[in-house]
Amino acid sequence: MSFGGPQWPQQGQGQGQGQQPYGQPQQPYGQQPQQPYGQQPPYGQAPANPFPGAQGGAQTPDWGALADASAARNQRKRWLLIGGAAVAALAVGAAVATAIVATNNSNDEAKNGGTGPTASAAPTDTASPAPTFSSVAPLPPPNPMDFISDAKKDKAPLSAESLFPGKKLTMSGRPYQKGATSSTANCAAVTQGALGTVLKNNGCTRVIRATYVKDGVAVTVGVAVFPTDEQALKAKKQASGGIAPLTGAGVGDFCHKTVCLRRTNSIGRYVYLTQTGHTDGKKVTTGDKPVFQTADDLGTFAFNQIYARGRAQASAAAGAPGE
Known part of the structure; x- marks a missing residue:
């Protein structure tokens, strides 16, 4: 069904005054005309049915449009799931890469003999006093x-x-x-x-x-x-x-x-x-x-x-x- 296209006559309505001739232009979308009895409303608008019990008075749902809307919602959900999985995979990959780099650095240091604790990792004892040095210069060695x-x-x-x-x-x-x-x-x-x-x-x-x-x-x-x-x-x-x-x-x-x-x-x-x-x-x-x-x-x-x-x-x- 094409949006704004021609409407075929509904079964059981005949060729009376309320039938919309083939090829007659549709009302603009969203405009609510004073619709005579039996005339089809614009696409997506519920008809005003004065005789609900009459044959042909109940409108048939637009199953194609509903199916398209459902497919669009399902597709959005799939993209959201795919995007979330990709972000999670990137996060896991970054964590694994960081762990590998840290492991490689540790192995290199051990293989090269190590350099001892770094200055930032070295423990500090703030309670111990700083070493002091005498301000008196030592005597020179005796001259032969x-x-x-x-x-x-x-x-x-x-x-x-x-x-x-x-x-x-x-x-x-x-x-x-x-x-x-x-x-x-x-x-x-x-x-x-x-x-x-x-x-x-x-x-x-x-x-x-x-x-x-x-x-x-x-x-x-x-x-x-x-x-x-x-x-x-x-x-x-x-x-x-x-x-x-x-x-x-x-x-x-x-x-x-x-x-x-x-x-x-x-x-x-x-x-x-x-x-x-x-x-x-x-x-x-x-x-x-x-x-x-x-x-x-x-x-x-x-x-x-x-x-x-x-x-x-x-x-x-x-x-x-x-x-």
Whole structure:
């Protein structure tokens, strides 16, 4: 049935005055005309039946329109159900995805060894007091030079064996055999030239010597001891002459009536000196590399031994209670 279309005559009405001819235009929708007896009302409007008992007076329901309306309502219900199911499925999917991401993160952290609790998850103890730190800066560690610069602090035992231990030494792969050693408080007695007077005038208290030999080159290294570093430095600057060669223990006479290499240096309250030459009495020249190398090695060894003395005393002082 088409809305607003033509109406066929109802059964039992005949061709009387109330019949609406085929093709006659319908009244506009919603307009209520004064309808003669037997004339059909517009679509969807209940007829006014003055003779309810008469045959044909009761109108037949529009079953097609009712069926269309019912189908529309059912379709709306189906769409509502489908939409609700889709929303529920999305919510469940989001919850499952969140759970999977959380599980994957947990597995990654465990596989990588973990990083411990995060700052936000770390428990806090507001009742515990915050750590406090002293505003007083800690004292610096003792300086080894402080101990080897003043006799009042330099109290460690001092002897030829403590300065020149063992029977030989090796410097940069070069081995030296140790000969005789000596220690004396008569500083001037173990010197050559004007060195004795210089040592005595500056307060020398002891001279310790040792001789080493390698491949026909001998060296005597002497360490002169003073009360303070100022006195030792002054003696170094005034030095003239040299330390007397020490023979014996397999080492013959050397550096007598010939040219030898003399060197003088100081560290703290110690002056260390070397006298180096050939064991066969040959004069030392500027091209005698073995002689210069031997003097360098034994001078470095003496320096290291004196500084190690200060370092050992500084370390002991740092670990002593009350220091």
